[in-house]
Amino acid sequence: MKEGIKYKELGNWRMFIQLMKETNPSKLTLIVALCMSVITTGIGFTVPLFTKKLVDGFSLDALNHLQIIMLVVAFVLQAIASGLSIYLLNRIGHNVVANLRDMLWKKIIHLPIHYYDKYETGETLSRVINDTAVVKELITEYLANCLAGVISIIGSVIILLFLDWKMTLVMLIAIPLSMVVLTLLGKKMFNISKGMQEETARFTSVLNQVLPEIRLVKASNAEEIEYDRGKTGITNIFKFGLKEAKVQALITPMISFILMIILVAIVGYGGVRVSSGALTAGDMVAFILYLIQIIMPMAQLTVFFTQLQKAMGATERITTVLEHEVEDLHVGKKLKEINETITVENVDFAYEEEKVLSNMNFTIEHGKVTAIVGPSGGGKTTMFSLLERYYKPTNGVIKLGNTPIDEFTLESWRSNMGYVAQESTLIYGTIRDNICYGIDKDVSDEELERVTKMAYAYNFISEFPNKFDTEVGERGIKLSGGQRQRIAIARALLRDPQILMLDEATSSLDSKSEIYVQKALDNLMKGRTTLVIAHRLSTVIDSDKILFVEKGHITGSGTHEELFKTHDMYREFATQQLRIQECEKSEL
Template identity: 75%
Template structure:
C-alpha cells in the first residue's frame, strides 16, 4: 500500500513538471527572473553584516559614507530587481497558462463525440478555466518565493555556521519538525484540493446547464429547484473552503510557533554567550537578522507547498483531458466527389452495453432521396451519426462504392455533407457569421444574398435593422424557429454539399413556417444525395426509398406505395397521419 502511494506521488510530481515542460515556457525570461530574485536575496545577506559592524564599532568617526552610499544603491537595485522579477515571472506564468489553455482548447475541439456523451460540458470547461488558473497562481505568486526562499535559507544558514556553529545547530532543530508538519498536512491539503476542484467543476456544470435554458426554467416554475441545486454546490464549495482554511490555519501558526520557540531559545542562549564574552553584541544582532531571513522564507515555503498540492490536483484533471484519444481530422485520403452509392453493410452499434442498431443493411443511391422513418428511439438519429462518422460501427462497414468511408479524412468526408437538424444550432453572432460558419474562403455579398434567397430567408433578413449584420443572440434566440431553420438551410446551400442530411427539419415548425422551409429544402435537395429522418410521412411520400426502422432493426424498405401495401406498422402510421391531414 505504501509503495502504491509513493508511486502515485511520484507520478503526480512527474505529471506536473512534464505538463509545465510541454508548454515550453520562455527559458530566458525565467532565468532572468530567477537571477533577479537571487540578486534581491543576495542584497539581504549584506544587511546583517553591515549592521554587525555598526553595532560592534559604532561612532560618527567610524562611519564610511561610501559604504552607506553603496548600501543605498544596493537597496535601490534590489527594489528594481524585485519589480522586474515579479513582472517576468508573471509573464512566464501567463505564457504557461495560455499555452495550457491553447492545448486544451485544441484538444477539446478534436475530441470525439463519445467524450462529450460521457463528460459534462461544465466540468470540461472547469478544466480550461479553473484548473489552469491554479497552475498559473503557483508560478506567478509562489515559484519565486520558493526558489529565493531556499537560497535565503541556505545562504543564511551557511553564514550563521561561520558566525557561530553551536547556535546554528540549535536553530536547525526546527527543520525536521517543520518538515513533518508540512508532510502530514500537505497530504491532507492534496485530498481537499482535489475535492474542491471537483466541486468547482460540478458547480460550473450547473451554471452551464441552467443559464442557457433560463426560459425553460421560468416557464417550468423551476427557479426554486435550480436554486436548491446551485445552493447545494455553493454549500459544498463552502465546506471544502473551510477545510482548506483549517489546513492553512494549522500550517502557518504551527510553523511560526516552532520558529518563534527557536527564536526565543536563540535569544536566550545567545544572550548568555554575549554576557560571557563568547559573542559580540553585533554578532548577536546579525544572528537574529539572519534568523528572521530564515523565518520569513519558511512561511513562504509553506504557502508554496500547499499551493503545489493544489496544482498537482489540477494537473491530474488537465492531463486526463490531454491524454484522451482525439480525432485526427486530416488522417486519410481526400474525397474528390460523391458519385457512388453509400452502402451500410450489416452494421451494429452499441453505447457501451446498450445495443442501439442490429444488422442494419441498406444502400443510399447517389442523387436520390432516402427517407428513414419509424417510432421514436428506433435508431434513426444514431444511423445519421454513423454516416456523419461521429461514431464508428461496433460491427459491419459503411462504404462509398467499394471504399470504406473511414479511409477518407474526416475533414474531407464532412466537407461533402450538409446537415440540417430539427433545432438547427446557431452561434452567438450575426446572421452573416452563421451562414458563413465553417467556410474557409471569403464569401461575397452577392453569393450570400443568393443562398439566402434560395433558402427563403432574404425577405425577413432585409426587414431586420442591420440585415445580414443583425445579431441573432445566444443560440439564435432573437429569431423564430422558422427563421433559424432557413438560416441553417442557407448555411448548407453555401457549403454546396453533395450529401444532404435532414433530421426532422420541419417537425417543430408551425404550418406557415413549414411552407417556407419546405420550399427552401426543395431548392437544397435538387441534384443531391439526400437522407431524411421524418416523423411526418407527408414530407417523404415522394422519396425514392423509405426505410422503416424500429428497435434498431430495418423492418421494411421501398417506396411509399410498396410499404403501404406490405408493412403493417407503416400502414398504420400513414393512415393516422393522412387522417389528421384530411
C-alpha cells in the same frame, strides 16, 4: 503538446512538473528571473555583515562614507533586481497559464462526441477556467516568493555555518519539524482541494444548464427548484472552503510556533555564547538578522506549499482532459467528391452496454433520396451520427464505393456533408455569422442573397433594419423556428455539400413555416445525395427508397408503394400520417 503522455502514471508532483514543461515556458526569461532573484537575495546577505561590523566597532569615525554610498547603491540595485524578478516570473506564470488554456481549448475542440456524452459541459468549462486559475494563482502570486525564499534560506544557512556552526545546527532542528507538519497536513489539503474543484465544476455545470434555458425555468415555475440546486452547490463549496481554512489555520500557526521556539532557543543559547566570549555582540546581531531572513521565507514557503497542493489537485483534473484521444481531422486520404454509392454492411452499434443498432445493411445511391422512418428510439439519428463519423460502428463497415469511409480524412469527409437538424441551433452573432459559419473565405452580399433566396429566407431578412447584420441572440432566440430552419438551410446551401442529411427538419414547425422550409429543402436537395429522417410522410413519400427501422433493425426497404403493400407497420404508419394531414388541411 506531445501526444501519448500518461500523466496519471507520473504521480502528483511529477504530473504537475510535466504539465508545466508541456506549456514550454521561456527558459531564457526564467534564467534571467532567477538571476535577478539571486542578486536580490545576495545583496540582502550583505546587510547583516555590515550591521555586524557596525556593532563590533561602532563609532562615528568608523563610518566610511564610501561604504555608506555602496550600501545605498546596493539597496537601489536590490529594488531594481527584485522588481525585474517579480515581473519576469509573473510574465512566465501568465504565459504558462495562457499556453495551458490554449492546450485545453485545442484539446476540447478536437475531442470526439462520445466525450461530451460522458462529461457535462459545465465540468469541462470548470477545468478550463477554474482549475487553470488555481495554477495561475500559484505561479503568478506565490512562485516568485518561493524562489526568492529558497535562495534566501540556503544562502543564510551557509553564511550562518561560517559564523557559528553550533548555533546553526540548533536552528536547523526547525526544518525536519516543519517538514513533518507540512507532510501530515499536505495530503489533507490536496484531497480538500480536489473536492473543492469538483464541487466548483458541479456548480458551474448547474449554471451552464440553467442560464441558457432560463425561459424554460420561468415557464415551468422552476425558479425555486433551480435555486435549491444552486444553493446546494454553494453550500458544498462553502463547506470545503471551511475545511481548507481549518488546514491553513493549523499549518501557519504550527510552523510559526516551531520557528519562534527556535528563535527563543537561538537567542538564549547565543546570549550564553556571547557572555562566554565565544561570540561577539556583532556576530549575535548578524545571526539574528540572518535568522529573520530564514523565518520570513519559511512562512512564505508554508503558504506556497498549501497552494501547491491545491494546484496539484487542479492538475489532476486538467490531465483527465488532456489524456483523452482526439479526432485527427487530417489522417487518411483526401476526399474530393462523393459520386459513388454509400454501403452500410452488417453495422452494429452500442452506447456503453446498450445496443442501439444491429446488423444494419442498406445502400445510399448517388444522387438519390433515401428516407429513414420508423418509431422513435429505433436508431435513426444514431445512423446519422455513424455516417457523420461522430462514432465508429461496434461491428461492420460503412463504405464509399469499395473504400471504408474511415480511410478518408475527417476534414474532407465532413466538408462534403450538409446537416439540417430538427431544431437548428444558431450561434450568438449576426445572420451573416451564422450563414457563413465554418466557411474560411470572404462571402459577398450577392452570394448571401443567392443562397437566402433559395432558402426562402431573404424576404424576412430584408425586412430587418440591419439585414444580414441583424443580431440573432443566444441560440437564435430572436428568430422564429421557421426562420432559424431557413437560416440553417442557407448555411447548408453556401457549403454546397454533396451529401445532404435532414434530421426531421420540418417536424417542429407550424404548417405555414413548413411550406416555406419544405420549398427551401427542395432547392437544397436538387442534384444531391440525400438522406432524410422524417415523421411526416409528406416529406418522404416521393423518396427513391424508404427504410423502415424498428429497434435498431431494418424491417423493410423499398418505395412508398412497395412498403405500403408489403409492410404492415409501415402501412399503419402511413395511414395515420394521411389522417393527420387530412385533419390539418381541413383546419386550414
